[in-house]
Amino acid sequence: MALSNEQKLALFTNIVRAMTLDQMMMRLIRTGRLVGFYHEGGVALAPSVASGAFLRKSDPSWPHLRGHGVAHMLSRGVDVKPYFAEHMGREAGCCKGRTSFHMSFPEFHMWGASGNIGANFPLSVGFGFAAKRKETGQVVMNCSGDGSYAEGRAHEALLMASLWALPIVFWCENNQMSQHSALADVFPGVRVSALAPGYGIPAKVVDGQDVFACGEAALEAVAHARSGKGPYMVECLTVRCHEHSVGSVNKAGVMFRDPEQMAAWCRDLDPAKLAAARLIEDGVATEADIAEIQARAAKEPEEIEAFCNRSPATPPIEDLVKAVYAA
Numbered sequence: 001m002a003l004s005n006e007q008k009l010a011l012f013t014n015i016v017r018a019m020t021l022d023q024m025m026m027r028l029i030r031t032g033r034l035v036g037f038y039h040e041g042g043v044a045l046a047p048s049v050a051s052g053a054f055l056r057k058s059d060p061s062w063p064h065l066r067g068h069g070v071a072h073m074l075s076r077g078v079d080v081k082p083y084f085a086e087h088m089g090r091e092a093g094c095c096k097g098r099t100s101f102h103m104s105f106p107e108f109h110m111w112g113a114s115g116n117i118g119a120n121f122p123l124s125v126g127f128g129f130a131a132k133r134k135e136t137g138q139v140v141m142n143c144s145g146d147g148s149y150a151e152g153r154a155h156e157a158l159l160m161a162s163l164w165a166l167p168i169v170f171w172c173e174n175n176q177m178s179q180h181s182a183l184a185d186v187f188p189g190v191r192v193s194a195l196a197p198g199y200g201i202p203a204k205v206v207d208g209q210d211v212f213a214c215g216e217a218a219l220e221a222v223a224h225a226r227s228g229k230g231p232y233m234v235e236c237l238t239v240r241c242h243e244h245s246v247g248s249v250n251k252a253g254v255m256f257r258d259p260e261q262m263a264a265w266c267r268d269l270d271p272a273k274l275a276a277a278r279l280i281e282d283g284v285a286t287e288a289d290i291a292e293i294q295a296r297a298a299k300e301p302e303e304i305e306a307f308c309n310r311s312p313a314t315p316p317i318e319d320l321v322k323a324v325y326a327a
């Protein structure tokens with residue numbers, strides 16, 4: 001399915017915003033202002049930005065953990081300021097700054113990425129079943145990494161979604177790593193989407209560095225599921241050009257992957273740069289248009305940080321214990 005110029009510009013705007021905010025998170029954690037740890041998105045955010053671009057507000061979706069789902073949230077039009085405030089331990093946070101990064105946005109039917117990787121698969125089946133039974137017309141967007149597909153519940157979900165022809169998009173953001181394990185070491189076969197035909201589910205593999213290819217796949221997958229034809233799988237092939245997370249203890253200082261290879265990916269596979277070149281080449285935008293979009297995105301971190309800083313941090317102990325139900 002072809003994208004309109006307007007849709008391409010929206011995808012481009014959001015990949016620039018997502019990558020800018022990802023770097024903001026990295027600055028926050030490196031300067032001790034972000035509580036906990038952060039899973040850098042880097043050059044792997046194009047699939048995330050496309051995932052929610054063609055959903056309706058009432059469609060349930062699950063972000064993937066990478067980049068803490070910010071790119072998924074932007075794609076759905078969520079205001080991410082309270083989410084940043086939550087990360088910074090501020091009262092203005094989604095949960096008054098008392099938690100971590102597993103936040104839900106019920107108004108958008110966007111549910112928190114679970115700390116339990118793969119937990120969304122059975123829940124997607126539940127949402128899909130309800131949508132079909134109640135004839136709501138909703139589509140469920142089940143985002144995950146490749147890691148979840150090594151779990152039994154992902155396979156049960158694929159089977160049930162197919163048997164009952166549920167309106168679910170299985171959106172796999174495959175960076176070929178799960179934490180410190182390479183996909184090739186834990187997964188038989190070359191492609192996660194090779195599972196789909198076995199379950200009778202149509203599937204598509206796309207270049208995860210190409211935000212427009214990801215967008216076209218999202219458009220097609222959502223239209224398929226919405227039309228009552230059952231589930232659809234999209235595998236977006238991307239890379240992780242840094243270690244799994246920042247902020248967790250690494251006493252041994254071990255690097256699990258080749259730093260030179262990762263630096264080359266960061267340099268050569270930047271989806272925002274690739275998309276900008278395409279927009280200019282195809283006459284969809286001028287250099288000045290691109291610069292304007294980049295300048296607007298560059299201002300966002302300041303606005304978000306000002307919002308967070310206006311809100312008090314570190315509540316008194318009496319207030320903190322009010323949120324503790326058992327100890």
Ligand SMILES: Cc1ncc(C[n+]2csc(CCOP(=O)(O)OP(=O)(O)O)c2C)c(N)n1
Pocket residue numbers: 065066115116117118144145146147148175176177178179240244
């Ligand atoms: C059930 C479960 N097993 C293990 C973990 C530890 N863990 C956290 S993130 C992660 C990697 C997940 O890989 P993938 O879904 O491919 O996402 P990626 O980090 O590569 O973006 C793992 C194994 C967990 N959180 N939950």
